[in-house]
Every structure is written in structure tokens, then in C-alpha cells.
Amino acid sequence: MLVAFEAGGLLRAFILFLLYPLVCLVGEEQGINVMVFVSFAGIKRKKFMVGSSVLPKYFLEDVGDEGFDAVMKAKRKIAVSDMPRIMIECFLKDYLRVDAVEGRELKTVCGYFVGLMEGKNANGVILNELRVGSHVIGIGSFNKSTDDQLFSYCKEIYWVSKAEKWNWKSLPREKYPKPLIFHDGRLAFRPTLVATLIMFMWLPLGVLVFLIRFICGVFLPLNISAIVSASTGLSTTVSRAKRLSWIASNKNDKKESGVLYVCNHRTLLDPIFVAIALMKPLAAVTYSVSRFSEVTSPIKVVRLTRDHERDRKVMEQQLSQGDLVVCPEGTTCREPYLLRFSPLFAEMTGDIVPVAVDLQVSMFYGTTASGCKCLDSIFNLLNPFVIYSVKILEKLPSSQTCIAGGKSRTEVANHVQNQIAKALGFECTTLTRKDKYMILAGNDGII
Incomplete structure (x- = not known):
């Protein structure tokens, strides 16, 4: 919804809101495809700044203090997500100090997003890092699709349930790796x-x-x-x-x-x-x-x-x-x-x-x-x-x-x-x- 409203405008956000029942019915993976299509189709790639100017504020508010402490102890961090990479990369690298991000790429035509994502193909550089890693630990979420190829290199995997997430405390502002001084966008609330x-x-x-x-x-x-x-x-x-x-x-x-x-x-x-x-x-x-x-x-x-x-x-x-x-x-x-x-x-x-x-x-x-x-x-x-x-x-x-x-x-x-x-x-x-x-x-x- 944030991408639809901030990058596409009020009408696009309203269309996505009306399609919410469909998103729930078709399942998680197809639901993401529907949301990505409505939010990104027709947006000019060069002018897309929402991933760096708007979303980090909301992502930071979702970070759990306990999970943050566990992740920050690692020497090198690799993030894997089904979300478009352009939405999450800036936040993960700037605020969580992640070294590499494995996300979905968006297809473009003449510099404009068409609203479709590329297939799930693991990045070769990331695979090489995992192969040479002496002790790779994976942290994932229950009820979320994971990249089996990447997680197969992990010697330890910790799964976090929704109940555990609900019990986590929000990350206090003083623990932000980088102060959140600037952010953009019109919405002053979380668009649930x-x-x-x-x-x-x-x-x-x-x-x-x-x-x-x-x-x-x-x-x-x-x-x-x-x-x-x-x-x-x-x-x-x-x-x-x-x-x-x-x-x-x-x-x-x-x-x-x-x-x-x-x-x-x-x-x-x-x-x-x-x-x-x-x-x-x-x-x-x-x-x-x-x-x-x-x-x-x-x-x-x-x-x-x-x-x-x-x-x-x-x-x-x-x-x-x-x-x-x-x-x-x-x-x-x-x-x-x-x-x-x-x-x-x-x-x-x-x-x-x-x-x-x-x-x-x-x-x-x-x-x-x-x-x-x-x-x-x-x-x-x-x-x-x-x-x-x-x-x-x-x-x-x-x-x-x-x-x-x-x-x-x-x-x-x-x-x-x-x-x-x-x-x-x-x-x-x-x-x-x-x-x-x-x-x-x-x-x-x-x-």
C-alpha cells in the first residue's frame, strides 16, 4: 500500500485496497504478484525513490529488538526475501548493515516497471559466499516461503513463529545503527x-x-x-x-x-x-x-x-x-x-x-x-x-x-x-x- 500510494497516487492505492479480498484468496505467492503489479506497473524506474526515502521508517518500526541483537552479532549478513529487491535493499544495507540482498528483480520496458517479477534465481556471488562460509546460520520465519537452495548451505537454521514475533519488543530509536533523520512520503500512519x-x-x-x-x-x-x-x-x-x-x-x-x-x-x-x-x-x-x-x-x-x-x-x-x-x-x-x-x-x-x-x-x-x-x-x-x-x-x-x-x-x-x-x-x-x-x-x- 505504501508503494501504491506514495509512488502511484491515491487512485492506485484505492484500486489495491479494493483488490485486498482477491489478494487474500489467491494465496501468499500470487497475492504478492497481484500487489506488485498494481503498485509498480507504469512507474518510471529512475524516479522510484520510495525504497530509500519512505519504506525504511516503516521497516525500522517492524524490527524486533531481540531479532536485531541476534542478526547484528554476525560478521557477514545476507538477506533473502520474496519482496522486490528495490523495496528492501536500501533499508537492509543502510540500517541493518547487510552485506548482500537476495530479492526479486522487477521487469522493465523502456525504463518503466511492467509490474512483473523475474523468476527466483539465486545470485552466483551470494552462493559462492555461502559455499566458502565456515559456519553459516540461517534465520527464517514460519509460514513464509524460503529459498531452499540458499538455506541448504546453513549449518544451523532458526525458525521464528508469529507468536514469538508478537512478543518481541520494538527496536528503540537509540539502537538504530543509523539515525533516522530524514524520510519522505505523505502518509503519517501505518496503512493497515x-x-x-x-x-x-x-x-x-x-x-x-x-x-x-x-x-x-x-x-x-x-x-x-x-x-x-x-x-x-x-x-x-x-x-x-x-x-x-x-x-x-x-x-x-x-x-x-x-x-x-x-x-x-x-x-x-x-x-x-x-x-x-x-x-x-x-x-x-x-x-x-x-x-x-x-x-x-x-x-x-x-x-x-x-x-x-x-x-x-x-x-x-x-x-x-x-x-x-x-x-x-x-x-x-x-x-x-x-x-x-x-x-x-x-x-x-x-x-x-x-x-x-x-x-x-x-x-x-x-x-x-x-x-x-x-x-x-x-x-x-x-x-x-x-x-x-x-x-x-x-x-x-x-x-x-x-x-x-x-x-x-x-x-x-x-x-x-x-x-x-x-x-x-x-x-x-x-x-x-x-x-x-x-x-x-x-x-x-x-x-
């Missing part, structure tokens, strides 16, 4: 039969809810639209630092420059919810946003160009007109990590206020690296329930700024990143927007 049925039942009502939220957000004042949105399941929780006397002083004192609110980036709507939390008009600067999102935004949105001097002038101009919000990560991150903060904002003003933003969605992710970005806000507002958490932190002391404190812009950016990470319980990284898009989409993320 019941969960998928609920999604399709929700969509007609979800379209109506989306229209209400969208129209209210665009045409009504922020304070009124926030109330209407909350009544539809889109709520905002706001917490503030204990000492916020600077807000009152800013209202009374006429300054040449506005306040710069610096927040982490969870979705495209972050600046809007910061404005709702503060109940004041803000402008936002962003590196890349679709024209649709720019036109329909209830607050002013100004594009940056990645040209340092030009972007500096744009931000200075906006600050001279009022308060400004910026997301210096330059792209969104779904997991509890913060990407490297671009230090440009630190040069603009000494009035810097960190803002920690977090988000919980129930059905869809409102971000994508490889999909259509103009749909980001739509998917976000399609969720049955959304909880936005906004924490207004204490204004940076003058000693921690470039202008009054003599700090370098990198020091200021790192300090703000650490403050926000501490408030959210997240972990700081040095990864950038380019790193994310190279991993998830195979490009540098410039649109």
Missing part, C-alpha cells in the same frame, strides 16, 4: 487494512474540512480563523517564557527595526502559527515556496534568492517595516532533530527571539521532498486532527548577539539552534537542506 479504510472514509469529509480551514485562514483575521480552525480539529498550544517584558516595551517604543523571530521548520505553515501565537502581523522570508502557497498565505511572504548580499538587503528592508519571522534551517525536518541554522539572520539585528515549533498530525504529512510542493498545505489541512505547539522563548541577551555582544554570526546561529533544541528535546545536527534533498530526492532541493 482498517487504517486505510478509515482514510478513504475520511477523505470526502476531509475535503470539506480543508475548504473551511483554507477559506477561513485566507479571508478571516488570524485571531478569528484560529478559533474556527480549532473547532475543526486544528488546534494551537502556546507557551511563553516567564519574562516577556520586551514584548510590552516593543509595543510602546518606536524602533527603527522590528523583532526577528527565529523558529525551527516543521511545515510550510510555521510562520503563520507563530503569528497566531503572538497575535500580531508578521512577515516571513523563505528560500523556496510554491506560487500557490505564496499567493494564498494570510501573512506576507518574501522569497530569498540564496545570494547573500541580496538576501541581506531583503531582510533588512522587511525588518525596517516591522517584525519578521525566519526559519534558518531552510527546509523541514519531521523527526526530533534540528538541521544546521543558516547564520544570515544573526547579522540583521540584536532583537532576536527564538521560537520552538512542533507538530503532531494524525493522517498526512504536509511536507515532501520529491512530491508536488503546491499540495503541502492541502495535505496539512486535510488531517482530521493537527496539534501545533509554539513556544516563545526568551529574547537573546545582547551579550549573545553579533551587534552588541561581538559574537560571530555562526556562534549566534548555533546558540539559537541549541536553545530551540533544548526547549523541544530535539538533537542538533550539522546537516543541511542539500543533504536532505540528496538523500530523499537525489537533487539539491532548489526550485
Whole structure:
């Protein structure tokens, strides 16, 4: 279902859902063939990124702690599966450190998958490794077809039953061989039969809810639209630092420059919810946003160009007109990590206020690296329930700024990143927007 939805779209996923009774009736092997055909037929091979950008998250959630410990003790690991190799290879090699993967190959015509799998032929290189292995141990699952040719080289074979799997504990995040920082895809839930049925039942009502939220957000004042949105399941929780006397002083004192609110980036709507939390008009600067999102935004949105001097002038101009919000990560991150903060904002003003933003969605992710970005806000507002958490932190002391404190812009950016990470319980990284898009989409993320 994940491949059908993320690579093929909603219609393909719905067709696969309708064919579920047939998949159950024809047996496991033929059922896999049916699912592969519906999910892959007509998909361009070069653009298929689901195996590396979407599936690893769900596979990791299925890994049992006990089974993981047993597998990781081996010096060399070979994985055998009836699933298409393109779906599992990236996860097995990157996250379980498997040395070789034996899976089914998919047939292609003119660069497109036709939805059919090649026959089960053991890889010659893998067979040679098994022949020379001094002590080969096999771990398999009951009620699953196995490759007799490969397992015949095993001196010991351990079979795991479904009951044993149910008793396994999920692998804790801290034991992941590689941190799961980036993942793509629209679905924010595991698409089981019941969960998928609920999604399709929700969509007609979800379209109506989306229209209400969208129209209210665009045409009504922020304070009124926030109330209407909350009544539809889109709520905002706001917490503030204990000492916020600077807000009152800013209202009374006429300054040449506005306040710069610096927040982490969870979705495209972050600046809007910061404005709702503060109940004041803000402008936002962003590196890349679709024209649709720019036109329909209830607050002013100004594009940056990645040209340092030009972007500096744009931000200075906006600050001279009022308060400004910026997301210096330059792209969104779904997991509890913060990407490297671009230090440009630190040069603009000494009035810097960190803002920690977090988000919980129930059905869809409102971000994508490889999909259509103009749909980001739509998917976000399609969720049955959304909880936005906004924490207004204490204004940076003058000693921690470039202008009054003599700090370098990198020091200021790192300090703000650490403050926000501490408030959210997240972990700081040095990864950038380019790193994310190279991993998830195979490009540098410039649109």
C-alpha cells in the first residue's frame, strides 16, 4: 500500500485496497504478484525513490529488538526475501548493515516497471559466499516461503513463529545503527487494512474540512480563523517564557527595526502559527515556496534568492517595516532533530527571539521532498486532527548577539539552534537542506 500510494497516487492505492479480498484468496505467492503489479506497473524506474526515502521508517518500526541483537552479532549478513529487491535493499544495507540482498528483480520496458517479477534465481556471488562460509546460520520465519537452495548451505537454521514475533519488543530509536533523520512520503500512519479504510472514509469529509480551514485562514483575521480552525480539529498550544517584558516595551517604543523571530521548520505553515501565537502581523522570508502557497498565505511572504548580499538587503528592508519571522534551517525536518541554522539572520539585528515549533498530525504529512510542493498545505489541512505547539522563548541577551555582544554570526546561529533544541528535546545536527534533498530526492532541493 505504501508503494501504491506514495509512488502511484491515491487512485492506485484505492484500486489495491479494493483488490485486498482477491489478494487474500489467491494465496501468499500470487497475492504478492497481484500487489506488485498494481503498485509498480507504469512507474518510471529512475524516479522510484520510495525504497530509500519512505519504506525504511516503516521497516525500522517492524524490527524486533531481540531479532536485531541476534542478526547484528554476525560478521557477514545476507538477506533473502520474496519482496522486490528495490523495496528492501536500501533499508537492509543502510540500517541493518547487510552485506548482500537476495530479492526479486522487477521487469522493465523502456525504463518503466511492467509490474512483473523475474523468476527466483539465486545470485552466483551470494552462493559462492555461502559455499566458502565456515559456519553459516540461517534465520527464517514460519509460514513464509524460503529459498531452499540458499538455506541448504546453513549449518544451523532458526525458525521464528508469529507468536514469538508478537512478543518481541520494538527496536528503540537509540539502537538504530543509523539515525533516522530524514524520510519522505505523505502518509503519517501505518496503512493497515482498517487504517486505510478509515482514510478513504475520511477523505470526502476531509475535503470539506480543508475548504473551511483554507477559506477561513485566507479571508478571516488570524485571531478569528484560529478559533474556527480549532473547532475543526486544528488546534494551537502556546507557551511563553516567564519574562516577556520586551514584548510590552516593543509595543510602546518606536524602533527603527522590528523583532526577528527565529523558529525551527516543521511545515510550510510555521510562520503563520507563530503569528497566531503572538497575535500580531508578521512577515516571513523563505528560500523556496510554491506560487500557490505564496499567493494564498494570510501573512506576507518574501522569497530569498540564496545570494547573500541580496538576501541581506531583503531582510533588512522587511525588518525596517516591522517584525519578521525566519526559519534558518531552510527546509523541514519531521523527526526530533534540528538541521544546521543558516547564520544570515544573526547579522540583521540584536532583537532576536527564538521560537520552538512542533507538530503532531494524525493522517498526512504536509511536507515532501520529491512530491508536488503546491499540495503541502492541502495535505496539512486535510488531517482530521493537527496539534501545533509554539513556544516563545526568551529574547537573546545582547551579550549573545553579533551587534552588541561581538559574537560571530555562526556562534549566534548555533546558540539559537541549541536553545530551540533544548526547549523541544530535539538533537542538533550539522546537516543541511542539500543533504536532505540528496538523500530523499537525489537533487539539491532548489526550485
